[in-house]
Amino acid sequence: MTQQKSYIVGNWKMNGTQADIAILKAIADAAASDMTVDVGICPPATLIAAFAQGAGGIGVGGQDCHAKATGAHTGCVSAAMLKEAGATFSIVGHSERRADQHETDADVLGKAQALHEAGMSAILCVGETLDERDSGNAIAIVTGQLAASLPDSASADWLSVAYEPVWAIGTGRVPVSEDIAAMHAALRGTLVDLLGAAGASVRILYGGSVNPGNAQEILTIPDVGGALVGGASLKAETFLPIIQAAPR
Ligand code: PEP
Numbered sequence: 197m198t199q200q201k202s203y204i205v206g207n208w209k210m211n212g213t214q215a216d217i218a219i220l221k222a223i224a225d226a227a228a229s230d231m232t233v234d235v236g237i238c239p240p241a242t243l244i245a246a247f248a249q250g251a252g253g254i255g256v257g258g259q260d261c262h263a264k265a266t267g268a269h270t271g272c273v274s275a276a277m278l279k280e281a282g283a284t285f286s287i288v289g290h291s292e293r294r295a296d297q298h299e300t301d302a303d304v305l306g307k308a309q310a311l312h313e314a315g316m317s318a319i320l321c322v323g324e325t326l327d328e329r330d331s332g333n334a335i336a337i338v339t340g341q342l343a344a345s346l347p348d349s350a351s352a353d354w355l356s357v358a359y360e361p362v363w364a365i366g367t368g369r370v371p372v373s374e375d376i377a378a379m380h381a382a383l384r385g386t387l388v389d390l391l392g393a394a395g396a397s398v399r400i401l402y403g404g405s406v407n408p409g410n411a412q413e414i415l416t417i418p419d420v421g422g423a424l425v426g427g428a429s430l431k432a433e434t435f436l437p438i439i440q441a442a443p444r
Contacts, residue, residue, distance in 0.1 A: 200397055200399050200421055201232060201233055201234045202233045202234070202399075202415060202421060202422045202442035202443055202444075203233075203234045203235075203236070203356060203399045203401060203421055203422030204233060204234070204235050204236075204422050204423050204425065204435075204438055204439045204442055205235070205236040205237070205238065205255075205257070205287075205319060205358075205401065205422065205423070205424050205425065205429075206223075206236070206237045206238065206425050206426075206429025206430075206435055207238045207259060207287060207290070207403075207424055207425065207426050207429060208237065208238060208239045208240060208243075208259075208429060208430060209240075209259065209292070209426060210240060211240070211430055212239050212240055212243050212430075213243075214246060216239075216243075217243075217246055217247065217250055219430070219431065219432055220237060220239075220247050220250055220251060220254070221250055222432035222436075223235070223237070223254065223432050223435055223436060223439075224250065224251055224253070224254050225252075226432070226436050226439075227252070227253060227436075227439060228253055230439070230440075231253065232444045233439055233442045233444070234255070234422070235253070235254045235255070235439055236254060236255035236256070236257050236285065237251070237255075237256060237257070237429065238256075238257040238258060238259045238286070238287055239256070240259070241258060241259070241273050241278070241281070244256055244258065244278060244281040244282055245281045245282050247282070248282025248283065249282070255284050255285060256282055256283050256284065257278075257283050257284065257285040257286050257287065257319070258273070258275075258278040258283045258285075258287065259286065259287050259290065260273075260286065260287065260288060260290065260293055260307070261273060261274060261275040261277075261278055261286050261288065261307055261310055261311060262274050262275075262307070262310065263303065263306030263307050263309065263310050264310070265313075265314075274310065274314075275310040275311045275313070275314035275316055276314045278314075278316065279314050279315065279316055283316065284316060284317065285311070285316050285317040285318065285319060286307075286311055286316060286318065286319070287318075287319045287321060287358070287424075288304050288307040288308050288311065288318055288319070288320055288321070288345075289301075289304035289307070289308075289320050289321040289322065289341075289345055290321045290360075291321060291323050291360060291362045291365060292365070295362070301340075301341055301344035301345045302344070304320065304345040305344065305345045305347055308320055308345060308346065308350070309347040309349065312347060312349045312350070312354060317353075317354050318355055318356070319356045319357070319358050319401070319424065320342070320345055320346065320355065320356070320357050320358070321357075321358045321360050321403070321424070322338045322341040322342050322345070322357065322359060322360070322383075323338060323341075323358075323359060323360040323362050323364075323365075323403075323404070324337050324338050324361055324362065324363075325362045325363065326362070326363035329361065329363065334361075334379065335378065335379060335382045338359065338379060338382070338383070339382050339383060339385075339386040342357060342383060342386050342387075342390075343386055343390060346390055350390070350391065351391070351394070352387075352391050352394035352395055352396075352397050352398045353394075353397075355398050356398065356399045356400070356401060356421070356422075357383055357387070357398060357399075357400045357401070358400075358401040358402075358403045358424040359379050359380060359400060359401070359402055359403065360402075360403035360404050360424060361404050363404075364403075364404025364405050365403070365404050365405070365426065366405070366426060366427060367404075367405060368405050369404075369405060370405050370406075370410055370414070371404075373413060373414070373417050376402055376414065376420065377417050377418055377419065377420075380400050380402070380417065380418070380419035380420055381418070381419055383400050383419075384396065384400065384419050387400075398421075399421030399422055400419055400420065400421050401420070401421060401422040401423055401424045402414050402415075402417070402420050402422075402423055402424070403423060403424030403425065403426070405427075406423045406424075406425045406428060406438060407427075407428045407434065407438070408428065408434055408437035408438060408441070411423065411437065411438040411441035411442075412441040415441055415442050415443060416443055422442065423438060423442075425438055
């Protein structure tokens with residue numbers, strides 16, 4: 197199996213205005229001189245078109261999409277709309293949407309399917325709550341989320357998975373490396389079960405309080421193929437060192 201490039205993706209959540217295109221440009225300019233890492237940014241939907249114009253070699257993605265192509269779904273955006281705006285991929289199943297919008301695994305599967313049909317790739321997020329971690333069932337719960345959210349049409353080259361413990365997002369808390377390694381190994385096993393040998397090449401990103409100080413340790417854990425970064429992706433000064441910490 198060929199070694200995949202590391203994949204570092206910024207999730208800007210509900211942050212960013214046109215004035216912040218300067219931040220994207222700073223990241224794009226620095227990343228342009230280093231093609232050994234794949235970099236993506238998911239701005240709010242309002243900025244996708246502008247970011248796509250200035251992104252250079254950086255991929256621009258959505259943070260979510262609706263499962264349907266069109267219809268009476270006020271406030272929602274379809275995969276094809278993201279694509280028309282310039283996105284080439286989207287996050288689906290982020291824990292903030294699972295919590296705030298009560299999204300289920302079945303909902304996430306529908307969204308992933310919509311991305312596939314629109315010709316966009318997916319970053320499918322999974323992760324356990326603190327109660328689930330403390331119950332000792334985190335691995336079964338998280339691998340179960342993956343199995344239940346992955347469409348039949350899924351292929352290894354279309355998919356990235358992001359393991360994001362809910363209790364580590366935006367909190368400054370990070371699991372010990374052994375726990376990250378155990379979860380990524382379990383997700384790898386599930387991917388191979390579901391996709392066959394090609395499942396070995398899917399990049400499994402870690403997400404949850406990644407910062408310039410912990411990135412190198414996290415990104416060199418076996419089966420960690422990159423990072424999904426929230427807060428630290430909002431500034432070039434904190435996002436670029438994470439990209440630089442990725443293994444080549
Ligand atoms: C995220 O929301 O995907 C995330 C990982 O956030 P943070 O890096 O801020 O914990």
